[in-house]
Amino acid sequence: MSKPMAVGVGLGVGVVAALLMTLEMVVLRFVLGIAGPPELVGDRTAPLLGIDLFFSLIGFMGGYNQLKQLGVGSILVGQVVAGAMIGVGYAFLTERGRGRGGWWRGLYLPAIRAVTVLGLSAWVVSIIALWPVLDTNFRGLPPAQASVASALGLFVAFGSFGIALLLGYRFVAESVEIPRPFWTRGDLSRRAFVIGAVGTAASLVSGILLQRLYELATFAYDGLRYHDLEPQPIVPNDRFYVVTKNVIDPRVVRDLWRLEITGLVEHPATYRFEDVAALSTVTQETTLMCISNGVGDGLMSNAAWRGVPLSVLLNEARPQPGVMEVICHAVDGYTDTVSITKAMEQSTLIAYEMNNVPLPEQHGYPVRLIIPGLFGEKNVKWLTRIELVNYDAKGFYEQQGWGPSFVVPIRTHFEGPDLSQPVRPGSLVALKGTAFAGDRGVAKVEISTDGGQRWNEASIEYPGTRFSWAIWSYDWRPSAPGKYELVVRASDGTGALQSSEERGIVPEGATGYHRLVARVEA
Numbered sequence: 001m002s003k004p005m006a007v008g009v010g011l012g013v014g015v016v017a018a019l020l021m022t023l024e025m026v027v028l029r030f031v032l033g034i035a036g037p038p039e040l041v042g043d044r045t046a047p048l049l050g051i052d053l054f055f056s057l058i059g060f061m062g063g064y065n066q067l068k069q070l071g072v073g074s075i076l077v078g079q080v081v082a083g084a085m086i087g088v089g090y091a092f093l094t095e096r097g098r099g100r101g102g103w104w105r106g107l108y109l110p111a112i113r114a115v116t117v118l119g120l121s122a123w124v125v126s127i128i129a130l131w132p133v134l135d136t137n138f139r140g141l142p143p144a145q146a147s148v149a150s151a152l153g154l155f156v157a158f159g160s161f162g163i164a165l166l167l168g169y170r171f172v173a174e175s176v177e178i179p180r181p182f183w184t185r186g187d188l189s190r191r192a193f194v195i196g197a198v199g200t201a202a203s204l205v206s207g208i209l210l211q212r213l214y215e216l217a218t219f220a221y222d223g224l225r226y227h228d229l230e231p232q233p234i235v236p237n238d239r240f241y242v243v244t245k246n247v248i249d250p251r252v253v254r255d256l257w258r259l260e261i262t263g264l265v266e267h268p269a270t271y272r273f274e275d276v277a278a279l280s281t282v283t284q285e286t287t288l289m290c291i292s293n294g295v296g297d298g299l300m301s302n303a304a305w306r307g308v309p310l311s312v313l314l315n316e317a318r319p320q321p322g323v324m325e326v327i328c329h330a331v332d333g334y335t336d337t338v339s340i341t342k343a344m345e346q347s348t349l350i351a352y353e354m355n356n357v358p359l360p361e362q363h364g365y366p367v368r369l370i371i372p373g374l375f376g377e378k379n380v381k382w383l384t385r386i387e388l389v390n391y392d393a394k395g396f397y398e399q400q401g402w403g404p405s406f407v408v409p410i411r412t413h414f415e416g417p418d419l420s421q422p423v424r425p426g427s428l429v430a431l432k433g434t435a436f437a438g439d440r441g442v443a444k445v446e447i448s449t450d451g452g453q454r455w456n457e458a459s460i461e462y463p464g465t466r467f468s469w470a471i472w473s474y475d476w477r478p479s480a481p482g483k484y485e486l487v488v489r490a491s492d493g494t495g496a497l498q499s500s501e502e503r504g505i506v507p508e509g510a511t512g513y514h515r516l517v518a519r520v521e522a
């Protein structure tokens with residue numbers, strides 16, 4: 001075969017083999033929840049990006065969802081490009097072997113050896129590089145099995161790429177050995193056509209499956225915010241804010257799923273869902289807020305969670321002396337940490353119900369953590385392993401540089417009424433909003449209508465619990481026309497007044513007062 005033709009055939013067959021590999025990865029992901037490079041590489045690298053780079057990438061791409069799409073898209077494209085390059089290399093090696101020894105059934109063995117060595121090395125390297133996230137399984141396989149499944153998934157994917165490349169190349173190249181001009185509808189063009197058809201079919205089927213996966217993807221709901229002119233004490237589950245690192249969230253099969261207690265404990269344990277549900281339960285209203293919730297933003301919601309205090313499981317497992325932290329691992333490979341002291345508090349829950357129904361899938365089905373007083377990210381969803389350690393471990397976002405404090409500061413928001421239009425002098429403006437102070441409770445809410453010079457106490461319409469927000473209201477009747485700067489602030493149960501310091505989101509969450517301008521016009 002001429003060099004340019006070998007390049008062309010190798011490239012084409014490499015691309016088709018990579019498309020077949022992509023198809024197979026998509027099927028494994030779809031059916032068995034096995035994560036492939038597109039998700040694993042993102043999850044492995046995201047925590048390594050510095051917080052500033054991560055934040056500016058999100059800004060540059062126009063959102064977390066766009067960044068996720070860029071990540072997955074570039075790995076998918078990268079796989080095809082790598083496939084094409086390997087195909088060309090394989091073609092070169094094979095063509096160089098023409099007329100020499102070392103052939104077996106139309107396959108040139110040294111070329112096969114090279115591809116095999118490359119494939120095995122790629123497999124080993126990817127296992128080592130992806131090790132920390134290899135225990136991801138979106139169907140909820142327990143971590144050890146999940147790691148094996150992911151490793152096998154990669155093996156099958158790389159292996160099938162290799163086999164498709166060898167067989168595909170031989171299939172096309174064989175026809176060239178009987179020399180016929182390319183354009184005479186000879187054997188070669190027919191065979192090249194077959195390979196092209198296989199590639200097209202693989203892309204079509206992958207495309208359909210990817211389309212289906214895209215519909216399941218978190219793009220539709222990640223970053224959902226809760227805003228209401230009449231804020232509800234308890235946010236309905238389908239309106240509760242959502243934040244997830246995933247492109248597609250887990251769909252855990254409850255009977256496959258286990259909760260493991262491992263690490264520095266006297267009695268490591270594995271619980272089935274029924275075992276967890278059989279333990280004594282508590283119901284606890286707790287508000288969650290994302291660390292990236294800006295002042296006035298809606299990444300904050302309140303629900304009643306039912307579950308088991310984590311301390312019940314930890315006491316059964318008997319922590320060894322010297323335990324400092326608890327690492328919480330989730331089926332999506334997400335991890336976060338909490339101090340053993342906080343983990344042992346009665347209010348730290350393993351929750352499996354949200355507002356009287358099983359946890360919805362996007363809120364962590366079947367089991368998540370609820371840790372009052374700490375930012376949302378510590379409330380690990382799809383929890384599967386609790387590991388006790390004697391060092392200061394860092395979770396997914398903390399590795400990026402968030403924290404080190406994850407304590408929710410006092411936060412107050414205006415919600416209603418809509419003040420985008422002017423109001424009439426003398427009319428009643430029934431201001432309403434939320435106030436939240438982590439696990440310290442809200443003691444007092446104050447409103448200023450003059451930019452923060454004088455303050456008046458608001459009424460607490462709904463006090464909530466120590467762990468939840470309060471809903472406040474304040475009846476304001478502006479008499480004179482003009483522009484009024486409305487400000488709200490609260491004091492928590494310890495008597496501390498909300499900080500007016502305008503601190504940005506990075507790295508410990510925003511602080512400062514929510515301010516609105518109301519226009520009063522006759």
Ligand SMILES: Nc1nc2c(c(=O)[nH]1)N[C@H]1C(S)=C(S)[C@@H](COP(=O)(O)O)O[C@H]1N2
Pocket residue numbers: 240241242243244245246288289290291330331332334362363364375376377378379380381382383
């Ligand atoms: N397993 C897992 N848990 C997770 C996350 C995640 O991506 N994966 N995101 C965290 C973040 S950043 C937040 S703010 C909360 C959001 O919880 P919600 O979607 O139920 O409101 O979940 C946390 N728990």
Ligand SMILES: [Mo]
Pocket residue numbers: 243289290291292376377
């Ligand atoms: Mo978050």
